[in-house]
Structures are given as C-alpha cells and as structure tokens.
Amino acid sequence: xxxxxxxxxxxxxxxxxxxxxxxxxxxxxxxxxxxxxxxxxxxxxxxxxxxxxxxxxxxxxxxxxxxxxxxxxxxxxxxxxxxxxxxxxxxxxxxxxxxxxxxxxxxxxxxxxxxxxxxxxxxxxxxxxxxxxxxxxxxxxxxxxxxxxxxxxxxxxxxxxxxxxxxxxxxxxxxxxxxxxxxxxxxxxxxxxxxxxxxxxxxxxxxxxxxxxxxxxxxxxxxxxxxxxxxxxxxxxxxxxxxxxxxxxxxxxxxxxxxxxxxxxxxxxxxxxxxxxxxxxxxxxxxxxxxxxxxxxxxxxxxxxxxxxxxxxxxxxxxxxxxxxxxxxxxx
Numbered sequence: 001x002x003x004x005x006x007x008x009x010x011x012x013x014x015x016x017x018x019x020x021x022x023x024x025x026x027x028x029x030x031x032x033x034x035x036x037x038x039x040x041x042x043x044x045x046x047x048x049x050x051x052x053x054x055x056x057x058x059x060x061x062x063x064x065x066x067x068x069x070x071x072x073x074x075x076x077x078x079x080x081x082x083x084x085x086x087x088x089x090x091x092x093x094x095x096x097x098x099x100x101x102x103x104x105x106x107x108x109x110x111x112x113x114x115x116x117x118x119x120x121x122x123x124x125x126x127x128x129x130x131x132x133x134x135x136x137x138x139x140x141x142x143x144x145x146x147x148x149x150x151x152x153x154x155x156x157x158x159x160x161x162x163x164x165x166x167x168x169x170x171x172x173x174x175x176x177x178x179x180x181x182x183x184x185x186x187x188x189x190x191x192x193x194x195x196x197x198x199x200x201x202x203x204x205x206x207x208x209x210x211x212x213x214x215x216x217x218x219x220x221x222x223x224x225x226x227x228x229x230x231x232x233x234x235x236x237x238x239x240x241x242x243x244x245x246x247x248x249x250x251x252x253x254x255x256x257x258x259x260x261x262x263x264x265x266x267x268x269x270x271x272x273x274x275x276x277x278x279x280x281x282x283x284x285x286x287x288x289x290x291x292x293x294x295x296x297x298x299x300x301x302x303x304x305x306x307x308x309x310x311x312x313x314x315x316x317x318x319x320x321x322x323x324x325x326x327x328x329x330x331x332x
Contacts, residue, residue, distance in 0.1 A: 030085045030095070035063060039076040050086050058083060091207075093136050098204050104131040109200065115193060118149040118171040125197050126152050129205070131162040138209030141165045143198070143240070147219025147248075147306075158244060158315050159214060167201055169194055171220070190224065191233035198236060212326045214318070215240035216266075218306045222248020226282075229259045242322050244314055246306045247273075249282025260290040264322045267296070268310045273303040294325075 032050065038060065039045045048060040051067055059069045072083055088095055100107050106128045114123040133139060142164045144155035150171035159166070172193035202208060217225040222245045228237055230250050242264040249267070267286050269279050286295060296317055300310050 030082070030089070032086050032089050036082065038079050038082075040074050041076060050083070053083065053087055053090070088136055091136060093206050097135055101129055101133075101135075101204055103129055103133040105129050107204070111197075111200070114172075114196060116173040117152065118173050118175070119151075120173060123170070123172075123197075124152055125200060126154060126168050127201050127205075128154055128156075128161065128166040130160075130164055130166075133165075136207045138207055138211075139163075139165050139205065140209045140212035140214070141167065142214040142216070143167045143169050145169050145171075145215075145217035145221030145224050147217070147221055150220065155216070157311050158216065159318055164214075165201075165205055165208070167198070169197060171224070187224070187227040187231055187233065191227070191231075191235075194224075195233070195235045210239075210241075211329050212242065212323065213240045214242040214244065214322075216244025216246070216314075217248065218246040219248050219304065222246050223250065226250040226285075229263070230285075232259075241326065242318075244318075245282075245286075246310065246314075247304055249278055250285055260286070262291065262294075264294045264325065265290045265296070266298075266314050266317055268298045268300060268306075268314070270303050270305065271299055271301050296321075 035047050035049050037045050037047050046060070046062070048062045050058060051061045052059040052069075053072075056072050057069055058072045058075075059067055061067045072080065075083070085095060106126060109125040111123045111125055117123050130139060140159075140163060142155070142159040144153075144158075144167070146153065146168075150169075152168045152170040154166035154168035156166060172190060175189045175193065215225050215228060217223075225243055225245055226249055227233075228240060229243070231237075241262065243260075244266045246268045247270050249269070265286055267282070269282070283297070286297060298310065298313060300307060
C-alpha cells in the first residue's frame with residue numbers, strides 16, 4: 001500500500017532538519033549495515049539505514065530509532081542505485097553478472113577440464129538468455145536433453161524463448177547409455193557430470209524463478225529426465241517441477257511415492273517401435289505417482305520420434321496450463 005501523504009510530509013520535515021547534502025561527496029563502498037546519507041529529490045538529506053524493501057516502498061531507520069516507510073521515488077538517483085544494491089544483497093544475489101549475460105544472447109562455454117561429451121568432443125555448454133531478461137527479476141528455466149548420444153543444443157520450440165532461460169544438457173563420454181542405466185539405477189556418473197554443468201549456468205544466472213523449472217527430453221533424454229525424480233540425485237532432484245517426457249520413461253520407481261508429487265508432467269509415447277516394452281511400466285509410474293490434474297498423457301501414431309504435432313501440443317500445454325498454474329503460486 002502506498003504511504004499516506006501525511007507520513008511523507010513528516011519524512012520531508014525530518015529531511016529538512018538535516019539540510020542539503022554537501023556537494024562533491026564521494027560514494028562509499030556498499031555496506032547495508034552502515035548508516036548512510038540519503039537525499040530526496042529536493043536535495044534534503046537524512047542519515048539512516050534501510051530496514052526493508054517491498055515493491056516501490058522502502059522502510060528506513062533513523063539513528064534515533066524512528067522508522068518510516070516511504071516511496072523509493074522520493075529519493076535521488078544515487079539512492080536508487082543503493083536501493084538496487086540493497087535488494088540484491090538481501091536476496092543473496094551478486095551485484096553484477098558476467099558481461100556475457102545479455103538479453104536474447106547465446107552463451108557458449110568450453111569446459112576442457114570436464115569429461116568429454118558422449119560424441120567424443122570436448123564439453124561445450126550452451127545456454128540462451130531470454131529476450132525479456134532483466135536482472136534481478138526471476139527467470140524460469142527449461143533444460144532439454146536430446147535422444148541417442150545426446151547433444152548440447154537447447155530446445156527453442158517448447159517454452160517461450162523470450163521468457164525462459166534455455167539450457168542444452170549433454171551426456172558424458174564413458175557413461176552408460178540412459179536406456180541401459182534406467183533398469184539398474186546407474187545414473188550416478190551422468191548426474192554428477194550434468195550437475196557440474198547446471199551449477200555453472202546457475203552461477204552465471206543466479207536469479208532463477210523456482211516456481212517454474214522445466215526439464216525434458218526425448219528417448220534417452222526422456223529416460224534421464226525420469227531418473228532425476230526416480231533416483232533423486234543430490235543437487236537437482238527437487239529442482240525441476242515440470243517434466244516433458246517423450247517416447248522414453250523408466251523401468252523402475254523404487255516405490256518412491258513422492259516422486260511426482262506436485263509436478264506437472266507431459267508424457268507422450270509412440271504407438272509403434274522398440275520402446276513399447278517399457279511403456280506400460282512408464283504409464284503405471286505416471287498414473288500412480290503424478291497428480292491427475294497436472295498430468296497430460298498422449299499416444300501418437302507411428303514409431304520412435306518427436307513429431308511436430310506433439311511438439312505443438314507440449315508447447316500449448318506449457319503456455320496455457322503450466323505457466324498460469326505455476327506462476328500463480330507463491331515464489332518458492
């Protein structure tokens with residue numbers, strides 16, 4: 001709620017007691033615990049600290065113990081910069097991001113210190129910053145894993161790229177193919193490798209909106225997506241609250257009753273092909289573990305593929321169901 005004018009006049013009266021700030025004062029190093037001289041838009045100054053901030057309102061505490069909640073717009077441009085610094089510090093976020101993090105730009109990172117990707121090439125991490133990125137506003141994330149031997153390419157078709165941080169997550173050389181891992185619970189090496197990649201992205205883009213974190217994949221990528229909720233690896237087992245699983249799945253669930261609790265799940269599978277064998281187990285898993293109002297299951301005609309109509313269906317589901325449902329929730 002906006003502060004009443006009576007309180008604003010009172011604050012201005014307090015400010016008037018201190019008089020104009022001295023010309024040429026140099027800015028101090030940011031320290032939220034240290035009293036600071038704030039200046040209003042008319043040049044009147046006040047020594048105080050910031051107690052709290054919500055929306056366009058800031059609560060300041062005078063040295064004598066009196067506090068006021070006022071509109072941030074009453075203060076100078078230099079104070080606006082300080083308010084942003086205070087907000088970032090309160091959220092535990094860095095004051096500045098890597099200069100490569102720019103709206104609408106792809107970031108490519110060569111990581112020769114990590115194991116190679118499954119295709120034998122040096123690990124290269126790729127992700128795309130959304131067009132509407134404005135730090136420190138929270139940004140949703142979409143992690144995609146391709147089929148076969150994997151890929152570091154992110155997916156631009158399923159989640160709005162103007163709003164989502166898009167990440168391509170490859171598989172590591174020397175790890176078992178996910179189709180072999182899923183029956184034996186041997187994803188540990190894969191999870192450890194991918195955790196290093198995700199840690200790197202979220203170190204560079206720390207303002208993730210935990211209300212909407214999507215992971216998805218096709219074929220081997222779908223197997224690996226399921227492994228994150230079935231096997232609960234350290235780091236990201238509870239991170240992703242929306243899953244897109246296409247013509248892949250799981251052969252085991254270890255009676256993990258909470259595996260899909262509260263998550264949105266899109267599961268699409270082919271009517272023909274070699275993956276028919278474990279589809280019944282996957283269907284049993286999704287129907288028994290997922291919340292019915294958050295689950296969409298679709299069988300498409302033909303063999304092992306991720307056809308365009310199914311991509312469109314998943315994108316529509318994200319846009320019209322998942323985003324409204326999850327973004328209406330309180331931020332986690």
